[in-house]
Amino acid sequence: MLELARSRAATHLASVGEFAVFAGNAARQSLVPPFELQETVRQLYELGLRSAPLIAASGLAVGVVLSMHTRASLERFGAESMIPAGLAMALVRETGPLTAGLLLSGRIGAGIGAELGAMRVTEQIDALEASAVDAFRYLVVTRVVACVIAVPILTTIMNFAGILGGFIAERAATGMSLGLYFERAFSLINATDYVPATMKTMVFGFLIATVSSFLGFNTTSGTEGVGRASTRAVVLSSISIIVANVVLVRLIFFLFPEAAG
Amino acid sequence: MQKNRLPVVGAFVIAGLLLFSVGLFLIGDRRMMFSDTFEVYAEFSQLAGLQSRAMVRVAGMNAGEVETIQLPATPSARFRVKLRVREDLHQLLRLDSVASIQTDGLVGNRYVQVDSGTDGSPRVEAHGTIRSREPFDLAAMFERMTETVDLVTTTIKDVKVGVDAALTALSTTATDAQTLINDIGTEVRAITTSSQKVTADLQVIVAGVRQGRGSLGKLANDDEFYDKVKAIAGEAERAVGNLREASESARDAIKDFRGDKGPVNSVVGDLQQSLVAARETLSDLADNSEALKRNFLFRGFFNRRGYFDLDDISVEDYRRGALETKDRQVLRVWVSSAVLFETDASGRERLTDDGRARLDSAMAPFVDYSRNTPFVIEGYAPGATRDAQFLLSRSRAQMVRDYLVGKFGLDAGHVATMPLGHEAAASPANGQWDGVALAVFVEKTSR
Secondary structure, three states: OHHHHHHHHHHHHHHHHHHHHHHHHHHHHHHOOOOOHHHHHHHHHHHHHHHHHHHHHHHHHHHHHHHHHHHHHHHOOOOHHHHHHHHHHHHHHHHHHHHHHHHHHHHHHHHHHHHHHHHHHOOHHHHHHHOOOOHHHHHHHHHHHHHHHHHHHHHHHHHHHHHHHHHHHHHHHHOOOHHHHHHHHOOOOOHHHHHHHHHHHHHHHHHHHHHHHHHHHOOOOHHHHHHHHHHHHHHHHHHHHHHHHHHHHHHHHHHOHHHHO | OHHHHHHHHHHHHHHHHHHHHHHHHHHHHHOOOOOOEEEEEEEEOOOOOOOOOOEEEEOOEEEEEEEEEEOOOOOOOOEEEEEEEEHHHHHHOEOOOEEEEEEOOOOOOEEEEEOOOOOOOOEOOOOOEEEEEOOOOHHHHHHHHHHHHHHHHHHHHHHHHHHHHHHHHHHHHHHHHHHHHHHHHHHHHHHHHHHHHHHHHHHHHHHHHHOOOHHHHHHHHOHHHHHHHHHHHHHHHHHHHHHHHHHHHHHHHHHHHHOOOOOHHHHHHHHHHHHHHHHHHHHHHHHHHHHHHHOOOOHHHHHHHOOOOHHHOOHHHHHHOOOOOOOEEEEEEEEEHHHHEEEOOOOOEEEOHHHHHHHHHHOHHHOOOOOOOOEEEEEEOOOOOHHHHHHHHHHHHHHHHHHHHHHHOOOHHHEEEEEOOOEOOOOOOOOEOOEEEEEEEEEOOOO
């Protein structure tokens, strides 16, 4: 029993080590040529642009809900005029990046895990390597780069969609004008609230892409393994995003103390 | 397929970057990154949590932000706050503009409020320093409120003590007035009695004179003597008249005092005036009585009535028993100074509470005797010299007399003081005493 537990722990630790080497390679190779531009663009289209409707719709819904909730809370203090500012602050600082990250880990993570897993079990990756194509650079690095670029953009879309959703709810409740709403929405936000929070989603993108690619790239056991790889890609990338977020927020507060205020 | 995707992806990336830039612009617009600004300074000794990037408002309008906060070099120096303000509001900032740190709402962020100056004042130059007002600190305000409440409580207590003291004083004054009126009554009765006696004596004299008897008769026939007697009688009559007036005004004053409408101050004033008048009258009466007592015709009468002129009795005479006649004997209660007195900060003696209680109990045997029984407070005190003994023993006797007269409403004319130094022949402590003795000269048959 103990032997079994020890061997499992060793296996998991080995997986973590493998992943670290995998992620390190991905990061390094994404910075040095040759860049697989066409494939990167294709991935940007697949992973980024095609996620935009999901993100925009979710953002709008989140904005409406957040607005309703902040209204219920702030009304008690007679601070309705703070609703746009409170909602925008919540969205820009945390809700937008994290919600976008989790949504994308679901959509992109599952896609990458399933796609690469299927390529692995159908020996397409082996075929690529046999034809002297750097399968890692071609399949993994392009996806990582695409995700690092796409996730901050999608987060920005999420933020604006959320603020717009808040406006819709606010307009319905009080008939506030768009100009006044945006003026108030950004009245409390500083650059230190906005820029670091958006930029940290590049880390989310990197995590989603590397975790999913790693799982897909190392798929075994046929089609059953593909399904498992897809599920684990979603679960592990989501968890890694949430855990990384804790560290990132702490890091942002450390680097930009005024963001903590 | 590939060729179609490229512009779409490009558009996606550019749109994302643009959107991100719009957000930055919306933030930057509020921060006046894209409009003309100028810088001014304001200095504060308390920042009250003001941070750089905090908002600046000129006359309530959002006008910029706090650029930097320079720390003071010494404890007496102040924080130098650099404000970046929109150029188009420059004309509002004059040399008499005042910057203050405010809170946005009750719990909101701190911001710097700059009031517009007056038209006559020159504009603040860029990089100039405007005047400042120290921030309103809620905690400090609560502290001041607590102090104020304490102060109010103390004041109320003080006022209560003052009112109590005033009421006590009023009550004492009323009691004094009552005592005075009683005394006046006694004096009036005494005067009336003595006047009757004088009249009777005069009748005898006149009868004698008519019969041409003796040298006294001759003296009585003398016009000068007649005039003197007439003058004495006239003075006595005026004294009685004054007394009546005084008692009437005292009664009126007390009536005013008891009345609902009369203001307390004027009542007290009236009462004091009445008391002054009554005292003056008593003083007149005392003079008249003194004149009567010194008249050899009436000395016997006064002595029998208990009017002793202690001024005429020296300490030696008193020691020899000048007041102890064959009809009267002395009754003494000895009270030690250790119980009676304490020395205050200025080195003067004063009565202690225990001392007062001791005197009250010492008076117990005397209250049975009639009010006009001669009563002498003998003061005794040790001292290096006789004059020191005299002064201290006199002040002790005086203190005890004042207390007893006030407390027991004694007839002031019958309570005398006798400073006797240190020697006390009858003392229970080997012929010396330190304190006082209450001596009452009672008729041997009076008990």
